[in-house]
Structure formats: C-alpha cells, structure tokens
Amino acid sequence: MSSSKDLKECVLCGRRGVQGFGAADARSWRCSNSTACQRRIEEAAQERLHTPPAAQGAAGAVPEAALAGLAREVEALRTRVEAMSPLSQRVQTLHDEVAPLPAQVSKLAKVVKSLADQAGPDEQVGKTAPLSWLDLADGPDDDGAGAAQDVLTELSAWLVRVFLRYPDGVAALSECWWWHPDVVEELVCLERAWVAAYVDTDATVGRAADWHDHYRPGAVKRIRQATQNCSLEAHQASGERHRPGPQIPAGMALAPIAAWWGRDRASVAPEPEADLIAETRVAESARRRAGGARR
Structure with missing residues (x-):
C-alpha cells in the first residue's frame, strides 16, 4: 500500500491519490482530468456556501490550497517569461539583420x-x-567605359580568388597586364571557362578537369610570352610599348583585293599601289621610333 508520502495532491481541488496527476510545476501536481478537477472545485465552493462558519473547519483548506497552487503557477509563468526575454531580443536582432x-x-x-x-x-x-574584351562597345559616351570597368572589376576579383592561387599564374601575370588587350582577353576567356566548369547549372567534373589540364596551362603560357620583360614604365610615353592601336588600310585600299578575290581569284593578285606602300612605310617608321617594330 502507498504511504501518505507517496500520495500526490492536486493544487487546485485538493484531491489526493497516486494516479491521474500531471506536473503543475517543478514542485506540485494537478489533476490530469481538468474537467473533473473543475467540477470538484465548484462542488467544494457550493459546500462552503451551505456550511455554517463553525462547521467549515477543514473545508476551508481546499480554496487555500487552490490559491496556493495558482500562486505557484503564476510564479512559474513569470519565470518562463523572464527566461524568454533574451530570446525576444535575439528575434529583434534577427529581424534587423534580415530587413x-x-x-x-x-x-x-x-x-x-x-x-x-x-x-x-x-x-x-x-x-x-562568351565575352570578348576586344569586342566591347566603345565610343565617346560612358556606356563603353562602364562596361569595361565592370569586366575589369569582376576579373580582378576572380584573379585574386582563383588564378593567383597558382604559382605559375603569379609568375606569368605582369604588373602591367591590364595594358595588354590580348592578355585581358585571355584572362576573361579563362574566367568564363572556369565559371562554366564550376558554377553553371550544367557544370561537370569533366569541364573542371579540362580547365585544369588544358585551358589554364595554355593561357598561362601565352600570357607569359605576351608580357615577358614588360613593366609599367614600358607603357609610358618614352617606353617601347607606348604606341597607338593597330590599324589597317581602309576604304579604297581594300577594294582591289576584294574585287580580285570575289571575281577572279584564280588569276594573279593585283599589285599594291604606290600610295599604299608609302603610307605603310610611314606607319612602320613611327612604330620603329616608338620601339614597336615588327618582330
């Protein structure tokens, strides 16, 4: 048989027993059947109304026990609210971060x-x-400059993040690489190939392996050849790399070759005209003076 110490007592209605109780808090119990518990509380209240004051005696203990139980529940709820205060602050912080x-x-x-x-x-x-640095739009407005700035900014970030992690990439990339349009073209193409191999939704291991084995070593080799022994000083006004962009004869100078190739390419090609030869020699002399003779 259970001793009086084993019996649980409902903090609301005062019922005592072993089974049919749930924890009200860490130190007290209450009836699992809340409907029956409420009914017993109401019956005890009705009994007090019809019991003379002298005969109430122990019956007055039921409301006192219920009041004590309610007080303990209120205290437990207050403790829980205080414990949730840091959580509320964290929720507010997360809201500010997500905003x-x-x-x-x-x-x-x-x-x-x-x-x-x-x-x-x-x-x-x-x-x-694909993206070509050599074929970006250019002109007097700012559209071309803005597009070029975007490409160089993105490319520079990728160089630091990926390309310059390879020692041969560091050795190949000269300090003046962005003055070399062919080098920028190589790097833009290499970056796009890397994105296709690693980032795109259809990226594959085969593409990544091909980038490592074929694209990257080939680009490094060509960049090294294009910028060997070059420096920022070489692009100053007195440097050997300070020269205008390449030009070809325009307008009527191309017409004889176009006519020959389009009509009668089986015959002998037309001779270069004297004016074209003279113009070419002038341009060649200018390149030599600037240190940019043909190699």
Whole structure:
C-alpha cells in the first residue's frame, strides 16, 4: 500500500491519490482530468456556501490550497517569461539583420534577369555566355567605359580568388597586364571557362578537369610570352610599348583585293599601289621610333 508520502495532491481541488496527476510545476501536481478537477472545485465552493462558519473547519483548506497552487503557477509563468526575454531580443536582432535582404534579393534578381536576357530564350538558364574584351562597345559616351570597368572589376576579383592561387599564374601575370588587350582577353576567356566548369547549372567534373589540364596551362603560357620583360614604365610615353592601336588600310585600299578575290581569284593578285606602300612605310617608321617594330 502507498504511504501518505507517496500520495500526490492536486493544487487546485485538493484531491489526493497516486494516479491521474500531471506536473503543475517543478514542485506540485494537478489533476490530469481538468474537467473533473473543475467540477470538484465548484462542488467544494457550493459546500462552503451551505456550511455554517463553525462547521467549515477543514473545508476551508481546499480554496487555500487552490490559491496556493495558482500562486505557484503564476510564479512559474513569470519565470518562463523572464527566461524568454533574451530570446525576444535575439528575434529583434534577427529581424534587423534580415530587413535589408529584400533589397539585396531584388538587386540579385535584376542581375539574374540581365544574364538570362543575354543568354536568349533558346539558351539554358545559368549557362555562361562568351565575352570578348576586344569586342566591347566603345565610343565617346560612358556606356563603353562602364562596361569595361565592370569586366575589369569582376576579373580582378576572380584573379585574386582563383588564378593567383597558382604559382605559375603569379609568375606569368605582369604588373602591367591590364595594358595588354590580348592578355585581358585571355584572362576573361579563362574566367568564363572556369565559371562554366564550376558554377553553371550544367557544370561537370569533366569541364573542371579540362580547365585544369588544358585551358589554364595554355593561357598561362601565352600570357607569359605576351608580357615577358614588360613593366609599367614600358607603357609610358618614352617606353617601347607606348604606341597607338593597330590599324589597317581602309576604304579604297581594300577594294582591289576584294574585287580580285570575289571575281577572279584564280588569276594573279593585283599589285599594291604606290600610295599604299608609302603610307605603310610611314606607319612602320613611327612604330620603329616608338620601339614597336615588327618582330
């Protein structure tokens, strides 16, 4: 048989027993059947109303026990609320951190849409499109300069993150690499190949291996050859690399070759005209004076 110490007592209605109780808090119990518990409380209250004051005696203990139980529940709830206060502060902090995200997501969505528009409706979403530094738009307005700035900024970040992690890449990339359009073209192509191999939705291990085994070593070799013994001083006004961009004869100078090739290429090619020869020699002399003679 259970001793009086084993009996549980409901803090609300005062019922005592072994089974049918749940924990009210860490130190007290209450009836698991709340409906029956409430009924017993009401019956005890009715009994007090019809019991003379002299005969109430122990019956007054039931409401006192219920009041004590309620007090303990209120104290437990207060403790829980205080424990949740740091959590509320953390929720507010998270809210403040998340607040800027919609604007960032909107900006990212515009970038993704722009890339998707460049890819075209027939291209797979996420597939990197080729980009040519040599073929970027140019002109007196700022559109060309802005596009070139974007390419160089993105490329510079990728060089630090990926390309310059390879010792031969560090050795090959000269201090004046961005003055060499052919080198920038090599690097832009290499970066795009890396994105296609590692980032695109259709990226594969085979592409990554090909980038390591074929694309990167080939680009490093060509960059080293293009910039060997070059420096920033070489691009100053007195340097050997300070010269205008390449030019070819324009207009009527191309017409004789076009006519020969398009009409009668089986015959002998037309002779170069004297004016063309003289213009070419002048340009050659200017290149020699600038240290840029043909190699």
